[in-house]
Amino acid sequence: MLRNIFLKTIRDYRLQILILGGWVALLMLFIVQAYTSLFSGPDRIKLMADYKKGIQGLSFFIGKGYDTDTLGGFITIEVMGIVPVVLAIFALMVGSAIIRGEEEKGSLDLLLSMPHSRTSVLLQKWAGMVIVLCSIGLISWLGLIGGAISSNLTLDAELAAVAHLNMVLLALIFGSLALLFGQLVESRKTAAGWTGGILAATFLMNSLADTINSLQWLGYFTPFHYYSLSKPLVPSIGTDWGAMAIQAAILIPLVLAAVVLYVRRDHSGAFNLSKNGKAVLTKGYYEVTEPNSLWLANNFGFGLKTALPGLLIWGLGISAYILIIMSSFNNLRDSMIPLLGSDLYKQLGFQALATNENILSALLLLFMMLLCAAYAVVQVASWTVEENEGRLELILSTPESRWRLLTIRFSVTMLSSALMIGITAVTYALSSGLFDVAVDTGKSVEAFFGLWIVCVIVEAIGFGLAAFGPGWAVAICSGLVVLSYIVQVLASALNLPEWMINLSVFHQYGTPLVNGLAWTPQFIMLTLSAILVIVAGFRFWQRDIAK
Numbered sequence: 248m249l250r251n252i253f254l255k256t257i258r259d260y261r262l263q264i265l266i267l268g269g270w271v272a273l274l275m276l277f278i279v280q281a282y283t284s285l286f287s288g289p290d291r292i293k294l295m296a297d298y299k300k301g302i303q304g305l306s307f308f309i310g311k312g313y314d315t316d317t318l319g320g321f322i323t324i325e326v327m328g329i330v331p332v333v334l335a336i337f338a339l340m341v342g343s344a345i346i347r348g349e350e351e352k353g354s355l356d357l358l359l360s361m362p363h364s365r366t367s368v369l370l371q372k373w374a375g376m377v378i379v380l381c382s383i384g385l386i387s388w389l390g391l392i393g394g395a396i397s398s399n400l401t402l403d404a405e406l407a408a409v410a411h412l413n414m415v416l417l418a419l420i421f422g423s424l425a426l427l428f429g430q431l432v433e434s435r436k437t438a439a440g441w442t443g444g445i446l447a448a449t450f451l452m453n454s455l456a457d458t459i460n461s462l463q464w465l466g467y468f469t470p471f472h473y474y475s476l477s478k479p480l481v482p483s484i485g486t487d488w489g490a491m492a493i494q495a496a497i498l499i500p501l502v503l504a505a506v507v508l509y510v511r512r513d514h515s516g517a518f519n520l521s522k523n524g525k526a527v528l529t530k531g532y533y534e535v536t537e538p539n540s541l542w543l544a545n546n547f548g549f550g551l552k553t554a555l556p557g558l559l560i561w562g563l564g565i566s567a568y569i570l571i572i573m574s575s576f577n578n579l580r581d582s583m584i585p586l587l588g589s590d591l592y593k594q595l596g597f598q599a600l601a602t603n604e605n606i607l608s609a610l611l612l613l614f615m616m617l618l619c620a621a622y623a624v625v626q627v628a629s630w631t632v633e634e635n636e637g638r639l640e641l642i643l644s645t646p647e648s649r650w651r652l653l654t655i656r657f658s659v660t661m662l663s664s665a666l667m668i669g670i671t672a673v674t675y676a677l678s679s680g681l682f683d684v685a686v687d688t689g690k691s692v693e694a695f696f697g698l699w700i701v702c703v704i705v706e707a708i709g710f711g712l713a714a715f716g717p718g719w720a721v722a723i724c725s726g727l728v729v730l731s732y733i734v735q736v737l738a739s740a741l742n743l744p745e746w747m748i749n750l751s752v753f754h755q756y757g758t759p760l761v762n763g764l765a766w767t768p769q770f771i772m773l774t775l776s777a778i779l780v781i782v783a784g785f786r787f788w789q790r791d792i793a794k
Contacts (some may be wrong), residue, residue: 252368256345257374259721266722267337268383270729271330272390275322275750277733279394282321301600314398319480322391325766330387331474338380338422342440346509347371347429367508373502380418384411402480409479411548417474421446423501430508440556447564459609470494482662546652551658553758554629558663561622562670563614569671571681572611573678580606598744604760605684612694612760613672616753622667623702626660627709627724631717649788657780657787664702668695686760693764697756700769704752707776709782714786728752 255791286295294314314320346369349355358368388404388411395402421442428438449469456466457475466472493592503708505569633639639652672695705728734743734755748754755768 251364252371253375253378256372257378259678260341260375261377262388262719263722264379264382265326265335266719266726269384270540270722270726271333271383271387271391273726274729274733275326275387275391275486276332276394276397278322278325279318279398279400280393280421281325282318283398283400286316292715312479313481314574316482317482318395318402319406319482320621323478325479327410327414327478327480331417332446332450334380334383334414334418334440335421335616336443337383338376338418338427339439339442339446341376341379342422342436342654343429343442346426347378347432347438351435358468364508368428369506369509370502373423374506376426377419378420378506379421380415384415387411391594406486409477413474413477413486413491413494416498420470420494420497423498423505427501427505427508440560444560451672462545470497495524546655547659550656551662554659554663557625557629558667559670560621561625562667563616565618565667565671566591566674568614569611569674570678572607573675573682573684574675576603576606586645587688592716602761603684604690605758607684608685608760610757612698616756617699619664619698619702619730620705620732620752623660624709624721624725624728626663626706627713629658630656630710631713631720634696634713650784653710653787654780657706660706660710661703664706665699668699668702670696690760690763697759697769700757700772703776706773707779710783713781714783714790764768 253390305329315324326745346355349358355368359365388408390563391407392402392404424445425438425442429435430660432438432441450471453469453475456463456469456472473490473493476487478484521651574609672692675691675695677693678684708727709720709724712723731751732753734748734751752772755765757765757773759765
């Protein structure tokens, strides 16, 4: 697979294809099993009615549900709203890496020294990204069809394939957008950050457009709107080929613009309309100012400075979500009270208590603990990319021990997680008072402290995996987080054994707003985190870098 750039790009992501595709396929299999377990028995009709009410009450967060009594409708509402976002995040990471990322590593210098035009290089790498995403979609499709067959359920394989194609088109838009931004900025992280911000903003815009009639016009400016118009697995909606064609058409200007900018800019530079920038050459030599910032005094300060933009974006983004919940809490409370008493919600582990704490646990913390775990995975990715892109070699060429470096970086991840959660906690406290939502202060503090522990254990697992394989650590860690979340949410529905449920990080977090934080599991997770970091330190100390 090294005959050309196209095949080499696919080869570079073969491990990510298998891991991410495998985890998504496993998720599809779990959801099919959940459908069978939830809607079986003599109370099937009542459970389906309760589920439909629940979907209507949470339509702002998970979208509108159609034909939820069918397997296709159930899969669409449960999976086809979340998996495309995950795939889009992966796509923007790939899109920002295939050109800008390789420039940062220096590998593109060698490639361009060979008889390959810049246009050919970019287009072959983009085509490779297309095949990578399609391969993940294919594995996911196989998992969905396999789950339906194993459960003796009927599901149209062709319609399932169209649904996955729709999902891949959405991911390609954000991957291509990241590729375009990579030509405008000088950092892969900046390109990925801008694209991620647009992804989050357009997702929220589409949610608002679907919920508030006066804002429906916003939807036309978001890729998610055209994605959501097609629901191939839902009998009453079907496929909107025009909307899918619009998604495909959006790709054309993005890729063309990326090509035009790439062939016109300097290598390792950013596209600039003006050629008259500041002069950097003085008296025949480059003038370099010695850095005197406190952020650059040591690795801890530099690591924290690097983490600050990310933790602010995540903290403020989750804070915006908290403000939305708190500002509309009274309306949501009225719709949630009857739902929490339904048989379906009891199966999913919610208590039939009409307290503010119980409702916030269902509406807020259930989502926040997953977001905090996702932030922890991003922190792990920041550590692994340092080694994968060769930057650790320069750091370790100085008199800096490996033990000290790993300990400093893990300390930075813990502190950044604490700061991010602190921002959300302050927002929670202020908004609960501003919108007159009475909550237990002590249990609220415990709930946010527990979120930090969730971050720490996920980061420790990620650092432990990275010590053995930095290339696949993030994919494995992400899969474990998704699986742990599924085990927690669908434990009752799937009749999972107790030992498996206890392995879930989210199960050990519990419902601290209602019952308080169970301190014994928290101390155990902190102890395990310390052990994992020690193991990671020994392994990192012994092995070769990037091996």
